[in-house]
Amino acid sequence: MPFLAIIADELQTSIPYYICTHVRPDGDAVGSQIAFTRYLNSLKIKAFYVLTHDIPRNLQILIKDTPCICLEDIEDNVGALIALDCADLTRLPASFKNLTYFLNIDHHPNNPNFAKHNYVQESFSSTCEILITLLKEIRWNFDPITAQALYAGLITDTGNFSHSNVSANTFVCAAHLLQCTHLQPYTIIQSLFEQKTLAQIRLLSLFLSKIQLCCNEQIACIELTQDDYIKTNTQHSDTEGFIAHALTMQNVKIAAFIEYNENFVKGSLRSKSPHLAVNQVALQFGGFGHICAAGFQCPSQAFNRDQLIQSLAKLIEQP
Ligand SMILES: [Mn+2]
Incomplete structure (x- = not known):
């Protein structure tokens, strides 16, 4: 039935x-x-x-x-x-x-x-x-x-x-x-x-300018602060889809987008391959998600950027 x-x-x-x-x-x-x-x-x-x-x-x-x-x-x-x-x-x-x-x-x-x-x-x-x-x-x-x-x-x-x-x-x-x-x-x-506002495009430009590469250029990390949203007159929901841009780079295997709010940090993680299970890393920060697309939200005190990058690097180093 x-x-x-x-x-x-x-x-x-x-x-x-x-x-x-x-x-x-x-x-x-x-x-x-x-x-x-x-x-x-x-x-x-x-x-x-x-x-x-x-x-x-x-x-x-x-x-x-x-x-x-x-x-x-x-x-x-x-x-x-x-x-x-x-x-x-x-x-x-x-x-x-x-x-x-x-x-x-x-x-x-x-x-x-x-x-x-x-x-x-x-x-x-x-x-x-x-x-x-x-x-x-x-x-x-x-x-x-x-x-x-x-x-x-x-x-x-x-x-x-x-x-x-x-x-x-x-x-x-x-x-x-x-x-x-x-x-x-x-x-x-x-x-x-195809409905973006000029403010959103300005925010995208800022987002792209903030891409940092680490782990032999295999991890792209982007951090946006409250100030960035105020400066561009935008809000958090205006970043929908931005992280995909970071994954279009040739050597990048994982992208991490970190948004700093007043009391909490929101992270979005994406990977190019099902062999890189970023949801495992999201879990470490109280998050969840799919193998190639996951996220977390945690109190500011509980967040450590270096720890996040290290955990992501470990996924890439795994045989
Ligand atoms: Mn769904």
Whole structure:
């Protein structure tokens, strides 16, 4: 029996389902939230996309007429939660304490299966790829808004089909969306990636000027301070995708992007090869993630830049 058919049997028409994702949502998070909300609505189930304040501007336009609810407006004890693209409970907004998790669909390694029903598949590039595969299996009719959102998730988590997580199924899923709804990939690329402000480009310029190479030029490290954001009139979410630029250098195998906030440090780690598991290093600083793309956030006192670089260097030295 297809997984979504099992789930559909257990859905209740009398309660609302809140479709949520991790803090600082990316394209895969937003795309899967939109798709699952719309899928449940198509079954005449009350489902709402949970809106938070940290959705990047270029992703907000994907939501369109999808029913939404603000996180603050969710009533305690009424309804159930569905978490998408969420590695663990600490990555979810804290205010959900009184509702239970009915479903958890994700592709992060070490997801602790925190919901009643869990569908965690590490081999998929994105949660959107999982959803397309599951929806295809039940022959669901993709509408254009859902297809666009899912496509956006596919391309953000795969870096436009360029990362090591891309498989034949990833392309099958993309092709299926195109065949069903005549969506035009170039228009999605434009609306997602070609919407930068001049301030963001100035911040990118600053980011690039701060690239430091170490470990025989195999590690690129970039550090931005609060001051850098103030100087360029930008915010932290404006750096989305910047780290990929550091990985385009010929000898660089790992890139580390460190953002210094008032009380905490945020790190993003990327590697060019699945043999360099940067999520192991993220774990040392209380973070998590995929093999080639991971991150952490830790109190300023607990952070040591040299220790981070040393740990990354060790990955490269491993036989
Ligand atoms: Mn994802």
